[in-house]
Every structure is written in C-alpha cells, then in structure tokens.
Amino acid sequence: MSKPTPNHFIRSIAKNDLANGKHEYIYTRFPPEPNGYLHLGHAKSICLNFGLAQDLGGKCNLRFDDTNPEKENVEFVESIRDTVEWLGFEWSKLCYASDYYDHLYNYALELIDKGLAYVDELNPEQMREYRGALTEPGKDSPFRDRSIADNRDLFERMRAGEFAEGEYTLRAKIDMSAPNIVMRDPILYRIRYAHHYRAGDRWCIYPMYDFTHCISDALEGITHSLCTLEFQDNRELYDWILSNITLEENLVGERGKLMPKQIEFGRSNLEYTMASKRKLIQLVNEGHVDGWDDPRLTTLVGLRRRGYTPESIRDFCAEIGVTKRDSTIDMAVLENAIRHNLEASAKRVFGVLDPLKLIITNYPEDQTEFFTVKNHPKDDSMGTRDLPFGREIYIERDDFMLEPPAKFFRLGPGREVRLRYGYAVTCNDVIYDADGNVSELHCSYDPLTAKGQTPDGRKIKGIIHWVSAAQAVDAEVRVYDRLFTEPNPAGADDFIALLNPESLRVYPHAKLEPSVLNADTQDRFQFERVGYFCFDSEDHRADNVVMNRTVSLRDTWAKMGANKK
Incomplete structure (x- = not known):
C-alpha cells in the first residue's frame, strides 16, 4: 500500500475552494506533449x-498537448497512456488539444476582430530585437497597426496555405513595454507544413502552447491548472486570453464559465540523473544508453524495466512533497522508496553473480538433500520453498580470499564459514587454472552443523549464500548503478565526461536457485546478501534468463561518501 497523500499548499487551496463553495468538485488535468517518454518529473505531476x-472526490483528464506536429506521434501517445495506467490512475476523459483546433481558430479570429491580435511579418531574429530586455521596453512591430480587415484576411490566407513557413505569425496585441516580457505581444499561431498524426494535413497553422492550454482548460471545465514554476510569468497571459474571448455556454466544460486557476509548484530535480530532453536524446542517439527504456535512465519506462514498482514511484512523489520552490532530491530518497517497497514484498532467493565452484570432498557424490526455507523471513503467508543441496555448489567469488584480512569473516584457506540454511564448511585446498586464477575450492563439511547447529558451541562468524551446481539455473544478470558520477551533470560543460563507467556491469554466467523458473515474470526478488532483482522485460525468456538489479540492499554511495571525509 502506498503512503497517504501528504497535505501541501495546493491541496489546501483546493480544499478551501470546496469548503467556501467556489467549486462543487475539483477538476484537474495532466497535459503531456506526445513527443517523448515520460520521466520522473512527470510522475510528480501525474x-x-x-x-x-x-x-x-474530483476528476482528472489526460490531455495530450499535440500542437507541435513535427515531433509527435502515436508511439508516444500509447506510451504515456500505458504509463499513467501503470502508475495506478484512471482519467475521467481522454482529450487532445487537436480536438479544439476549430475552436482555437475561431477564438483567434475573435481576438483579431476585437483589435487584440495582428498578423506580423517580423522574422524570429527581428522579433527578439523588438522585444527588448528585462531592463528596457520593447518596441512595436511596424506591422502592429494593420487594420482589422487586413489582419483577418492575412490570417485566413495563412490557414489556406498561401504563405511559406516563417513568413507570417499571429501575435496578441497587448503591450510591448510590459514589465512581464511574456506579455510583449506573444505569438499565438505560426505556419507549419507538417502532417499531424491525428489531424492529418487539414491544418498548416498551429497554435502556440500558451494560447492552446488555457482555452483547453476552460473548455474542459478544469478548476485548478497545475504547472511548474517556469510558467509563473505565463499566468498573466493565461488570464488575459481567457478574459478576452467569449466562451459560449454550449462549448464550455462541466464547470460552466467559472475560469480555471493556474497554480505553480516547484520542480524536483534528482541528483545523478538527467531530465533535459535534448541531452537525453543525445545519450540515446550516441549510444551511451540502450534506448529510452534503459534502466539507468529515470524515464518511467526505464525505471519500470529496472524493477521499480508503481507503489514505490507514488511513495517517492509523496515523500518529496509539493512546494513553491524548486528543489534537489538525493538519489537515496528514490532508492529507499523501492527498498522499502521490496523489503516487504520481494521473495527471497539465492543468486550467485560471479560463481566460484566449491566441492565438498566428504559429502556423498550421489546425494541431494533439500532444506525447506521461508520465501520471506517476516511473512509466513509467502510460503516456503525447498532448496536443493549437493556435493558441488557455487559461491560468490568475492566470498573467498587467499589472504583475508582480520575483519574478513568469509572463506579463506583453512577458514570455516556457514552456508546459509546449511552446513559449516572449511576450506582445505585451493585449485588454480592454467592462468593461475582460483578455479575451485575443495572443502569439508561438518554434518553436525545442519540448520545452524553447532553442538560443540564453537562460534562461526561468517555466513555466505550458495547455489547447488547440479540444479543451478544459468542466467545473465545486469547490475545497474547511477548513470553519472557527479550529482549535477546537467550543470557541467561536458556532461558526457561525467558518465559513470560502472553504471552497468554484466554477469553473463550467474547461477540462480531453481525456484526462479517457477516464478511469474512480474515477480521481484531479493537475492540474499546481494540486492533486489527482477526479470528483464525485453530480453528475458524461459530459455534465456536475464535479470536486472533494481537496487542494492543498502546505500553504497553514502558509504563511499563517508569514506572520502
């Protein structure tokens, strides 16, 4: 179960609006552009x-802001719909900005007829020059005082496709000396000869986001239009547009003529990650990551493939909260959210990533026995499994050292350790391959130490995990880590230089206990002493077991940071 939704300033505003009768119910919307995959920042908004x-007890629409035809397609629409549903939410209505193209065009004509919009011929460079700066006013375009009739004629001809891209734009006629630069005659429409994935080739002029968004909100009856802080200056334009058009009663949404209220909240930037769409595209196109669903990215398809659960994402969003300022979030907050979720829900299994064979020389060659163990140490409802054990097993290579230091409580020449759920074994002989590498350990076991017993009272400090060689499942295991070595890669001149060379380690010859073959592909596991893992959604098959590490058992980066101090 996810954490309860915490109170925050937007929730307080909405509750107050209900209490004082301003609204009968709350109506919100999530308005993504269908030009890419959603990332963790979108999850906060969702x-x-x-x-x-x-x-x-209100309603929420999923609305696609599809006003940029060159970059939008059905693939992104389907991915966004799937992601919202995966996170556990249902929309009241599925809407598209393109649903309102006819209305938007008519509202643009209305502004022209009121003398509040004009067709301009300035190119983008000239427009920037005329706009002025924060410390100086802009100046009027030489085309600003065209007659209403000329503006209407030109705009209709823009729609008819008589002009080239960039030749004309439609601008709001507000105030070129306004302190808020957004209000200095912003563009409302531009010419684009591009096929629209829904509207086809019907339109060659497309509305700008600022013009489209507020009208879409009003037509749908949205009460609270929530957006991030970079749109704070745009709120004045949002209100200006809605105040200067006529929303006919037969067109507006369920809330009637009561105008929506834009409210801004702060972004939450996660350390060691990248949210810039341009830089994400560079990472994908240059092959630094394996596509948009690479588990090292914080795209939601990437996190899902890595094994993050919807509950953990919702819990993370609840933990970071909603504030009026942008914030930077420690990666540990996200990782702790999934650890907390999987600690309670993940089945325990044995998995050896880098196997080293261990032969128990005094154990019968033809004997196999089974240890019945819990699937979860604290949850009996998850049942038990039978763990096979035999003369030959695999242990983790890191659990053996030829010359172990004093505080190394695992296996070494002459040392004794306990096999978890099994016997105590002592290393008697080390076998090397032709290159001088350790290839096998020959050990003896004490049959009186079964199930954790030590009849003579001796202390055995070390406990290691293992997998029976005869029944072991071959697997490829991918261990993912943070993509960057520095907390703020977006602020670097060369963010590519900050890529973590250890962000992906592949163990092609891992050995897993056989119970994983009986699991559902959606199951999550804790490899005891190793971390939390899931089946890879793209490459895993019944005859080709591929697993991804979701997160380590504890925050190893915090330990690294402590060691540097």
Missing part, C-alpha cells in the same frame, strides 16, 4: 493532478 482529484 501523482499531483490525479492524486488531488482522487483524494478530494
């Missing part, structure tokens, strides 16, 4: 918009 409506 949980905020859908969660607020859910908690307060």
